[in-house]
Amino acid sequence: MKNTLLGSLYLILASSIWGGMYVVVKVLVSVIPPLELVWLRYLVAIVTLLIIGFITKQKWRLEKRYFLIIIAIGIIGYAISIVTQETGTMLSTAQMGAIITSSTPAFMVVFAWLILKERLTLKKGISVCLATIGVITIVGIDDLNMSGTLGGISLLIAALTWALMSVLVKRLPNDYSQIVVTTYSTLVALIVLTPFVLPRLHIINISQLTHPTIWGGLLYLGIVSTAIAFLLWNRGLLMLNASSGGIYFFFQPVVGTLLGWLLLGESIGVTFWIGSILILSGVLLVIREKK
Secondary structure, eight states, rough: HHHHHHHHHHHHHHHHHTTHHHHHHHHHHTOOHHHHHHHHHHHHHHHHHHHHHTTTTTTOOOOOOHHHHHHHHHIIIIIIIHHHHHHHHHHOOOOOOOOOTHHHHHHHHHHHHHSSOOOOHHHHHHHHHHHHHHHHHOOTTTTOOOHHHHHHHHHHHHHHHHHHHHHHHGSTTTTSSSHHHHHHHHHHHHHHHHHHGGGGGGGOOOHHHHHHHHHHHHHHHIIIIIIIHHHHHHHHHSSSSSSGGGGGGGGGHHHHHHHHHSSSSOOHHHHHHHHHHHHHHHHHHHHHOOO
């Protein structure tokens, strides 16, 4: 029970941090294109993770049989998923983005069943359904710009790949340091993205990067939203069933909506509170489920 609560806390914190990225990304993407933004945030993250790793005297050696899993996590989750998520958000509406990416937990349940042979339970199914209905209630389904077909496809790829990555993390031994795993996976993503980014770096206005809002946002994305949040997410997943852990992903749109209300003056109505109650009900079902 202790592991369940602690793992739940890690996943809630990670998802809440990602929910808070909305305001930051909205500002940065107007100056830095999505692909270059992901590359820069990983550059900041890798430096942060290496510093943390050396301060905490991590053992950086990994068994060869786990190399392919680390590479897969880096390419599938940290490279493809994050790039398609930011690209899809830019091409489509915020409503479409929230609805499509909210399918991630459902995909995690399926992948956990196929790859990890985790048992599908009625509580897991009900919890995912409650949380999904909650997100759609909060975001709404009216006035969706369905012309953003490419954005929708991109977001669907992001949801699928993040779910697959989250399940692959469970294939690693529990005693592996998440600092080491996250560092290597981030490095893989950085290496994969570099050939695509370097020829395009000239399109970024360097003078704009010196603005406190821009470099401050980059530091936040790299240190908090990437290094710290990825560590929390991976650690939390190791303490819970992969299919159960995905439900905490729904905290992202809730926190994003709350911060939009607090910081951007966006209005929220009764549907937000109804949706939040549904999401929390789904989360409580997971926490209370017996192992």
